[in-house]
Amino acid sequence: MSDLLTMRETLENSKFYTTEWQLQMLASASIWFIDSWSVSFIRQKPPHVINLLIILCQDSATNVIVPCFFGIFPHQSSLPIAEIYYRFFSVLQMKSLQKLEPLKIVIDYDTSLRSAVAQAFPHTEIYGSFIHKTRLLYNECKNIKCGLLGIKTAALSKTINYFIAYVLVISLMNEQDFHHHWNILKHQVNDEAFAGVISMIERDFVNPNGRYHSEMTFSHILEEKAFRIATPAIEGYHYRLKQLMKTYNVSSVDMLVEKVLVSEEKHFSSKVAEVNLQRIISPDLPEKFFFERSMGPLPIATSLGDIYGMLDHTPPQKLAELLIEQSEDIQLPQRRALVSLCNLEEYKKSLISFDTVSQSIMNLHQERKKKYREERKTRVKVEEPAMEVEEEEGEEEEEEEDEEDSEDMQE
Numbered sequence: 001m002s003d004l005l006t007m008r009e010t011l012e013n014s015k016f017y018t019t020e021w022q023l024q025m026l027a028s029a030s031i032w033f034i035d036s037w038s039v040s041f042i043r044q045k046p047p048h049v050i051n052l053l054i055i056l057c058q059d060s061a062t063n064v065i066v067p068c069f070f071g072i073f074p075h076q077s078s079l080p081i082a083e084i085y086y087r088f089f090s091v092l093q094m095k096s097l098q099k100l101e102p103l104k105i106v107i108d109y110d111t112s113l114r115s116a117v118a119q120a121f122p123h124t125e126i127y128g129s130f131i132h133k134t135r136l137l138y139n140e141c142k143n144i145k146c147g148l149l150g151i152k153t154a155a156l157s158k159t160i161n162y163f164i165a166y167v168l169v170i171s172l173m174n175e176q177d178f179h180h181h182w183n184i185l186k187h188q189v190n191d192e193a194f195a196g197v198i199s200m201i202e203r204d205f206v207n208p209n210g211r212y213h214s215e216m217t218f219s220h221i222l223e224e225k226a227f228r229i230a231t232p233a234i235e236g237y238h239y240r241l242k243q244l245m246k247t248y249n250v251s252s253v254d255m256l257v258e259k260v261l262v263s264e265e266k267h268f269s270s271k272v273a274e275v276n277l278q279r280i281i282s283p284d285l286p287e288k289f290f291f292e293r294s295m296g297p298l299p300i301a302t303s304l305g306d307i308y309g310m311l312d313h314t315p316p317q318k319l320a321e322l323l324i325e326q327s328e329d330i331q332l333p334q335r336r337a338l339v340s341l342c343n344l345e346e347y348k349k350s351l352i353s354f355d356t357v358s359q360s361i362m363n364l365h366q367e368r369k370k371k372y373r374e375e376r377k378t379r380v381k382v383e384e385p386a387m388e389v390e391e392e393e394g395e396e397e398e399e400e401e402d403e404e405d406s407e408d409m410q411e
Contacts, residue, residue, distance in 0.1 A: 014073040014084065016091055017257065019265045022068040027098035029057035031226040033065075033129075034107045034117070035234045036085075038075050043251045049075040050253055053088060054241075056233055057102075062275035063282045065233045066268045070261045072253065085116035093120070106230040109136045109212065127215050129230035133171065137164045140197040163189055166320040167201070172311060174219045181316050182206065 026032065033056040041048045053071035058064070071088040073079075093100055104125045107113055109132055117126055128136075141160045146153055163185070170181040186198060205216040221227045241260065244250075248259040274280045310319055 010074055010076075010079055010084065014071065014087075015257070016072070016088060017070040017261050018068060018092070018095065020097075021269055022066070022265055023092070023096040024098070025059060025066050026055065026057055026068045026092070026102075027096055027100055029060070030103040032057050032102045032105045033230055033233050034105060034113070035238070036108065036110065036113060037238065039245075039256070041250075041252055048253065051075050053085065054237065055092075056237055058229065058233070059272055062272050064268065064271050064275060065229070065237070066272070067237060067264050070264075072257075082112040082116045085113055086119055089116060089120035104224075104226045106132075106226055106234075108132045127221065127227075128212070129227060129234065130168065130171075130218070131231040131235050133215075134164065134168060137167060137197065140200050141194075143196055144193050159189070161323075162320055163194065163197075165323040166316060169311070169316045169319050169323070171217050172219065172222065173217060173316075175217055178217045179206075184317075 034054070035056075036051060036053045039050050039052050041050075051073050053069075053073070054067055055069040056065055056067050059066055069088075069092060073084050100121075102121060102124050104127075105117055105121065106129050107117060107126060109128050114126060117124065138160075141164065144156065144160060146156050166181075166185050166188075170178050170185070173181070182201075189198075191198075204210045204212045207213060210216075218227060244260045245256065248255065250256050250259055271280075275282050310322075314322070
């Protein structure tokens, strides 16, 4: 009885937001992208945390990625999360005038979410994306402590990043190559410290009976549209939402709904309309309307194209090192403007790699950077004495004012 009451209270406190236009978009889309994460409101007293479920799809006519459903529910560990997800999907089916039957759904490696999707859409193909695998590995590596390896925090982070980068690199290879490099990687890390995450990968991905064995490598879906745009779409919308919350100074759930979620339908429907009316061009990068950072240096989670473009001529071990050691002097090839990840072969040709740039050009680049640093140091040295003079003048003025005040007091 208490469980029923808890479930009833949870459903009463849960909310969802969608419109008829957004439901039509979902009905016409063959691929959905679903993500869920917690949102904290630390300025509330007491601080409040909610879970946010978002469903995205891509308009096939305009290439615009559209958020089509928002579900809000309490953040509590004891809740039947799978049941809550299933209720949201049931509401979607009831509210839509057309039957919702996506061919593919890209979601996290969350057991509750996957079971709810499988129950609500039994004929849909389900798999995770590059960003989801990255998150899973990072979460599993959180339990690795410095004491197990006898190293400092910075060295531990670098070791963990190298391990994750290596797994992601070899996840783009075929199964045979994956097994070969996976066995090499296992002997490169500390068996005791990485025992938990190695066991998870062996159990869930490598084992033929593992629940994610079909997703051990992405080689068989590399050319699929759903896989190619999933990471930039999901991470891109997460980034957009955080920026909107910062812009509107959102401090409560009601403000999130009023200032952000409700207005999203207007924003994206206008973008689709503008493309259809040829007022703006269809985006080359499908996520461009909400993810401007998709051009230039990217974190490991979104550098799928960069990794894939270098697999032909860079060993996985070296590529993993490049991923975690990116700096001013060591960088992966960057995207040229307006080259889409949707066509990976075209993307590979567009990459500016060290192999295609002559040594003389690289030397000139290094000289320019060195000259810039020297000029910057000179400017800093010139500015510092000027600031000191201003401070001295200010101190003299303060002393004069103090003397005048004391004279006034005496009079």
